[in-house]
Amino acid sequence: MTTQPRHYSPRQTPAWGRLEALASAGVPSLRELFNQPDRASRYQLQCAGLLLDYSKNRISDAVLEALLALAAESPLTQQRQAMFSGAAINTTEQRAVLHTALRAHSGDGVDSAIAAEVAEQLAAVERVSEQIRAGQWLGESGRAITDIVNIGIGGSDLGPKMVCSALAEFAHPDLRMHFVSNVDGAQILQLLKTLDAHTTLVAVASKTFTTQETLLNAATAQRWFSAELGLTQPQRSRHFLALTANRQAAIDYGVAPQQVLEFAEWVGGRYSLWSAIGLSIAISVGFDRFRQLLDGARAMDRHFVTAPAAENMPLLLALIGLWESNFNHSASYAVIPYCERLALLPAYLQQLDMESNGKSCQISGEPVDYRTGPILWGQTGTNGQHAFFQLLHQGTQAVPIDFIAAINDNLSNPEHHTVLLGNMLAQSSALMSGQPAPAGQPHRYYPGNRPSNTVLLEELTPFNLGALIALYEHKVFAQGVIWNINSFDQWGVELGKKMANQLLQGDSPSDPSTQALLAAIEARRR
Numbered sequence: 001m002t003t004q005p006r007h008y009s010p011r012q013t014p015a016w017g018r019l020e021a022l023a024s025a026g027v028p029s030l031r032e033l034f035n036q037p038d039r040a041s042r043y044q045l046q047c048a049g050l051l052l053d054y055s056k057n058r059i060s061d062a063v064l065e066a067l068l069a070l071a072a073e074s075p076l077t078q079q080r081q082a083m084f085s086g087a088a089i090n091t092t093e094q095r096a097v098l099h100t101a102l103r104a105h106s107g108d109g110v111d112s113a114i115a116a117e118v119a120e121q122l123a124a125v126e127r128v129s130e131q132i133r134a135g136q137w138l139g140e141s142g143r144a145i146t147d148i149v150n151i152g153i154g155g156s157d158l159g160p161k162m163v164c165s166a167l168a169e170f171a172h173p174d175l176r177m178h179f180v181s182n183v184d185g186a187q188i189l190q191l192l193k194t195l196d197a198h199t200t201l202v203a204v205a206s207k208t209f210t211t212q213e214t215l216l217n218a219a220t221a222q223r224w225f226s227a228e229l230g231l232t233q234p235q236r237s238r239h240f241l242a243l244t245a246n247r248q249a250a251i252d253y254g255v256a257p258q259q260v261l262e263f264a265e266w267v268g269g270r271y272s273l274w275s276a277i278g279l280s281i282a283i284s285v286g287f288d289r290f291r292q293l294l295d296g297a298r299a300m301d302r303h304f305v306t307a308p309a310a311e312n313m314p315l316l317l318a319l320i321g322l323w324e325s326n327f328n329h330s331a332s333y334a335v336i337p338y339c340e341r342l343a344l345l346p347a348y349l350q351q352l353d354m355e356s357n358g359k360s361c362q363i364s365g366e367p368v369d370y371r372t373g374p375i376l377w378g379q380t381g382t383n384g385q386h387a388f389f390q391l392l393h394q395g396t397q398a399v400p401i402d403f404i405a406a407i408n409d410n411l412s413n414p415e416h417h418t419v420l421l422g423n424m425l426a427q428s429s430a431l432m433s434g435q436p437a438p439a440g441q442p443h444r445y446y447p448g449n450r451p452s453n454t455v456l457l458e459e460l461t462p463f464n465l466g467a468l469i470a471l472y473e474h475k476v477f478a479q480g481v482i483w484n485i486n487s488f489d490q491w492g493v494e495l496g497k498k499m500a501n502q503l504l505q506g507d508s509p510s511d512p513s514t515q516a517l518l519a520a521i522e523a524r525r526r
């Protein structure tokens with residue numbers, strides 16, 4: 001088992017002190033930084049179909065050097081090696097973190113037993129997805145499946161839903177994918193009204209197969225199948241699949257063993273789209289393209305492992321984010337894709353980033369005395385321009401932004417795409433440069449010096465999307481290591497779950513405010 005060395009704490013490193021000194025001395029403005037004529041080309045990187053421009057950040061060469069020193073003084077190299085080699089770096093749950101093994105090739109150093117297990121599990125995804133795509137997976141009345149409902153929440157929903165929507169260009173023309181996550185019955189009940197049970201297949205996606213919301217939605221789907229098809233045990237029929245790391249629970253639930261698609265315990269929920277949880281992706285775009293998605297992620301994995309620190313895309317994103325958060329005191333960070341098909345990316349990244357790094361306890365058990373994971377938010381441009389960009393340009397706080405766009409888009413046309421990209425470039429440029437107010441019109445002052453990264457995808461292919469997702473996975477990992485926190489547990493969500501269960505079992509809430517709210521609900525509920 002490898003753990004982060006107990007004596008490490010980022011604030012104790014010489015580099016942290018240097019960064020504090022640089023921040024309090026003040027970094028030249030972005031306009032001044034661009035007096036260096038080669039800044040744009042030096043602060044740019046390419047890999048795995050992605051181009052990162054990080055020149056519009058409030059970092060000088062001296063800051064960058066100190067940030068790289070911070071990475072070098074942290075246990076990043078050891079922890080990265082530990083993660084890729086399957087050591088139990090999730091120390092509170094004694095678990096390995098091996099989602100990278102799901103996309104590895106032979107020769108990448110994955111243990112042969114693990115590689116064989118992954119190959120078998122992916123072969124099941126291929127077999128099932130190809131049968132459904134070919135119209136060979138028949139429902140109880142002998143009709144081919146047309147609608148697939150993924151019932152899952154968190155990582156068992158956000159990843160596959162985001163990827164299916166991002167890869168809409170490649171979607172099977174005769175198959176419709178639906179995602180049900182919320183325990184709010186209005187979601188599933190309204191969806192089921194639109195579906196034909198004879199041609200619908202439900203995939204219950206849950207790593208643990210114990211999640212309250214997912215099991216309640218699955219039970220509702222069962223009742224619907226019973227009512228529509230007269231099945232006494234629909235969960236045993238061809239209409240039900242389980243995607244899970246808890247095979248026994250799915251079998252106990254009644255799902256036919258050959259319809260349980262498994263993945264390993266060492267796949268974290270928010271890293272599971274690469275596993276059987278990605279079945280809906282493989283059904284929608286085909287297994288070959290699912291493979292390309294994995295290959296893109298693998299290309300980013302290899303880059304993360306092999307590229308020198310100063311040219312390492314995930315590491316640079318991590319360090320820039322850390323500089324903004326810890327030294328420039330940015331309270332949040334926005335991800336703005338200029339691509340409507342990436343509309344779900346901010347929500348996906350919220351789980352990846354905030355569930356991973358929303359922590360206040362160091363690996364050693366000591367409380368942190370510095371800011372950790374940022375508040376991540378965002379929505380697509382140009383929509384956001386007509387909503388919250390006012391605050392980004394003239395509000396009292398600078399919000400670092402990641403702009404993301406595809407250079408080419410087969411689903412758009414040159415006219416629209418030129419306007420879309422033009423808007424993105426204009427926004428990042430305006431945020432950086434600002435503008436003085438005309439005389440007597442202080443409301444027209446744009447302070448500028450507002451930082452951003454721009455990530456360009458050659459186009460929105462499965463490969464490039466895989467690389468983009470893995471870019472953020474490794475960014476979040478690198479930040480977690482430097483902050484000396486465990487990015488792979490999520491104890492923060494447990495207390496609320498426990499209290500919900502107690503309340504639903506009839507226990508009185510422990511505080512007067514919640515007691516009063518419960519009484520108000522009970523008095524008015526019809």
Ligand code: F6P
Nearest residue numbers: 154155156206207208211269493
């Ligand atoms: O509540 C948080 C969480 O554990 C996430 O980490 C996970 O993705 C989600 O719940 C769903 O869990 P499961 O896949 O086990 O149903």
